[in-house]
Amino acid sequence: xxxxxxxxxxxxxxxxxxxxxxxxxxxxxxxxxxxxxxxxxxxxxxxxxxxxxxxxxxxxxxxxxxxxxxxxxxxxxxxxxxxxxxxxxxxxxxxxxxxxxxxxxxxxxxxxxxxxxxxxxxxxxxxxxxxxxxxxxxxxxxxxxxxxxxxxxxxxxxxxxxxxxxxxxxxxxxxxxxxxxxxxxxxxxxxxxxxxxxxxxxxxxxxxxxxxxxxxxxxxxxxxxxxxxxxxxxxxxxxxxxxxxxxxxxxxxxxxxxxxxxxxxxxxxxxxxxxxxx
Ligand SMILES: O=C(O)CCC(=O)C(=O)O
Numbered sequence: 001x002x003x004x005x006x007x008x009x010x011x012x013x014x015x016x017x018x019x020x021x022x023x024x025x026x027x028x029x030x031x032x033x034x035x036x037x038x039x040x041x042x043x044x045x046x047x048x049x050x051x052x053x054x055x056x057x058x059x060x061x062x063x064x065x066x067x068x069x070x071x072x073x074x075x076x077x078x079x080x081x082x083x084x085x086x087x088x089x090x091x092x093x094x095x096x097x098x099x100x101x102x103x104x105x106x107x108x109x110x111x112x113x114x115x116x117x118x119x120x121x122x123x124x125x126x127x128x129x130x131x132x133x134x135x136x137x138x139x140x141x142x143x144x145x146x147x148x149x150x151x152x153x154x155x156x157x158x159x160x161x162x163x164x165x166x167x168x169x170x171x172x173x174x175x176x177x178x179x180x181x182x183x184x185x186x187x188x189x190x191x192x193x194x195x196x197x198x199x200x201x202x203x204x205x206x207x208x209x210x211x212x213x214x215x216x217x218x219x220x221x222x223x224x225x226x227x228x229x230x231x232x233x234x235x236x237x238x239x240x241x242x243x244x245x246x247x248x249x250x251x252x253x254x255x256x257x258x259x260x261x262x263x264x265x266x267x268x269x270x271x272x273x274x275x276x277x278x
Contacts, residue, residue: 004079005043009035009087017088017095020203024096025142027169028208029194035088036199041154045222047079048108048154068115074106084226089150089201096145097230104147104234105227108154111163111215118214120168120178123149123206130175136187137173147229149204153196154222163215164193165202165223171209178209198222 012020024030051070057063063070074080083089084103093101127146128137137143157164171178171186178184183191186209193213194202204210204225215221245261 004082005039006079006082006086007037007040009089011091012088017092020092021095024203024205025145027167028172028205029165029167029169029192029202029210031194031196031200031202032088033196033200035201036086036152038199041198043079044083044108044152044154044224047077048073048110048222048224051076051108052110068110068112070108070110072106073108080106080108080224083152083224089226092203093150093228096148097228100231101228102231102234103226104229105149105225107225109212109221109223109225111212111221111223113215113218116163116212116214118211120181120184120209120211122172122177122209126175126177127207128175134175137175139173141173143172143205143207145205146233147206147227149206150226150228151194151202151204152224152226153198153200153202154224155220156197157221157223158195158197159217160193160213161215162217163213163221164195165204165210165212166191166193167204168192168209172205172207174209184209 011017020030020032048070051057051073052063057070057076062072062076070076074084084106128143130137151165156162168178168184168186168191169189171184174186196202212223250258250261
């Protein structure tokens with residue numbers, strides 16, 4: 001039973017789940033309408049505003065000053081935790097990653113006219129690069145998904161002025177970073193804007209070329225992001241995030257050895273915020 005206004009929700013049928021995943025794997029993104037109720041998105045906007053207004057959010061390293069992203073709000077507020085298991089998100093993630101899938105990130109964006117991630121990119125790095133003479137990955141392959149983002153619209157983003165996310169369909173098969181142009185294309189397909197209403201969600205493959213367009217609506221654009229990944233990654237990496245080698249074993253150690261055990265291991269969000277958590 002949830003302690004917050006976030007509902008339990010209902011899983012989709014097997015057929016609908018398979019349809020969504022098919023489209024997601026093919027295009028690199030898929031819009032799923034009408035997932036959250038109005039009162040849920042209202043509460044989430046209020047909670048988001050409260051985090052932006054609280055000076056402790058900056059002091060504790062969750063928000064860099066003048067920035068528009070609160071990192072890991074689920075460490076600060078139960079409502080964001082309940083969201084992680086909201087249906088149909090949970091069952092979709094289980095269908096993609098299998099039982100034992102894990103949560104691996106959470107942010108909330110509040111974009112005004114001046115702040116957007118508006119350059120074309122893939123997240124982290126290009127996972128499956130190809131040599132110049134290989135034009136693309138074979139479409140018969142299901143490209144592996146190391147992790148993904150569930151994007152949750154908390155406000156209406158239903159026109160180009162509202163700053164919709166854009167994706168180039170199929171570009172996760174390109175084996176390349178996006179070309180440096182405002183309108184990249186992959187095999188004849190240009191950018192597609194995900195126009196949506198508050199309460200809609202969309203799945204985001206971090207290897208699909210994407211960006212957020214500038215918000216010219218004159219009001220905030222709210223987008224909540226939840227990342228998930230497969231069990232194996234957590235057994236492989238997380239053991240070492242928790243793992244601390246006693247300081248005395250590092251006395252006089254080579255710089256490279258120290259970097260292999262960087263402090264970022266225990267504070268992964270610092271990688272994004274660039275701040276030291278107190
Ligand atoms: O704001 C958006 O729509 C896109 C965000 C983005 O590019 C990202 O989180 O990597």
